[in-house]
Amino acid sequence: MTVHFIGAGPGAADLLTLRAVDHLRASPVCVYAGTYIDDAILAHCSAGTRMVDTASMDLDAIIAELVAADTRGEDVARLCSGDPSLYSALAEQSARLDAEGIAWDVTPGVPAYAAAAATLRVELTVPELAQSVVLTRAQARSTAMPDGERLSAFAATGSTLVLHLAITRTRLLAEELTGYYGSECPVAVVFHASKPDQLVLTGTLGDIAEQVEAAGLKQAAVILVGPAVGRTPGAESHLYDACRDRA
Template sequence: MTVYFIGAGPGAADLITVRGLRILQQAPVCVYAGSLIPRELLDACPADARLVDSAELTLDQIIEKLSCGKERDVARLHSGDPSIFSAVAEQMRRLDELGVPYEIVPGVPAFAAAAASLKRELTVPGVAQTVVLTRTSARATPMPQGEDLMTLGASRATMVLHLAVQRIDAVVGELLPNYGADCPVAVVACASRDDEVVLRGTLESIAGQVQEAGIKRTAVIVVGQALAASGFLDSHLYSAERDRACGAS
């Protein structure tokens, strides 16, 4: 028996990986993350597969579902990619204690889908070469010391905030001192889905736009000059002056 933690992608059913879909099509049990998983993916499971919605389950109950059938593989379907803000770490820790084998199948993260919708590269030559992926605490687990927005924003790197749109006013207040009121900002809700909403503005204007649009969840906030960069240098990657000899870096 193996538990497969599968990243289902940001919302559109066809953004799951080929590997993830193949495992899903063969798994006799699928434990999925509630309304965040498109129905089309659940329909890809075998007709007689057992489907378990984990939205209202505790961690102990989820582990029980993942480990109850020792002879059967289980697909554990998460939205986005398991590597960030997925609560996979504590599930793997419990499975380690139980001696249950598992594998991770990566997926398209929400921030990548948001960048695609914005038609923007988050790392632009001479403008931004670092992306900070973070969130705010609010009612969730407290942030570790030194990971507050004021500290993280000191570099003025491209910043992507998950699970933070419901605190947009506070987010703006914490980012203003480092980024400035005219810094470009975008909010992408339900990235890649049919009901996707894209807002573009500045730190000065974005909170009002979010409130007017009624966006309260399933959204990422992207902040930084990369969103509006135009007169930047071409990448060295394709430069005619670059040494293209075999093995050259």
């Protein structure tokens, strides 16, 4: 058997890859986080699939389900919100599976930041304005950030910032980032990107915290910061330059 770690995407059921849907239809067991993954996505599973919601389970209990499926010779669709390469606990789960000798693979998904950018209709890398995107998070009731990964160090580069797991600290983060980007720097917050209840807030570092607090957002939102987020004009790319040597 194989445990298929599957990126469930940002929330819309039609943003899963074809490979993801194939795994969901073929796997007798589906393990998912009900906090983030709804019935529309789970509808891709076949009738009779054993459904396991991990919302109230710890790592040991989750691994026990995967081991039990292996014993029965059943493939598992292990759904992760967004893409498994970001904040999915893939590393710790796969390490346990390796120790048990259980096969696993990964199917990528649409990450939340990409869905948010699509909703905003922006390119996060604009020539001569921002050519790097930093994906990071805030530290609150979570594991410590590595010493070298301070938000101030990322902000000093002027890159487009995408902050995950940070919505409850918007005011503190905006105050810190203002010293690097200025109070008028464009900011967008996208809650439940691509889902029916999607909410988009746009503003600046000077006013975004007030908007977030007024909306009562507590989770499942990404914060995007930088001139590119506001469609600030930059240079044109060399990609389609008529004078570029295409030989």
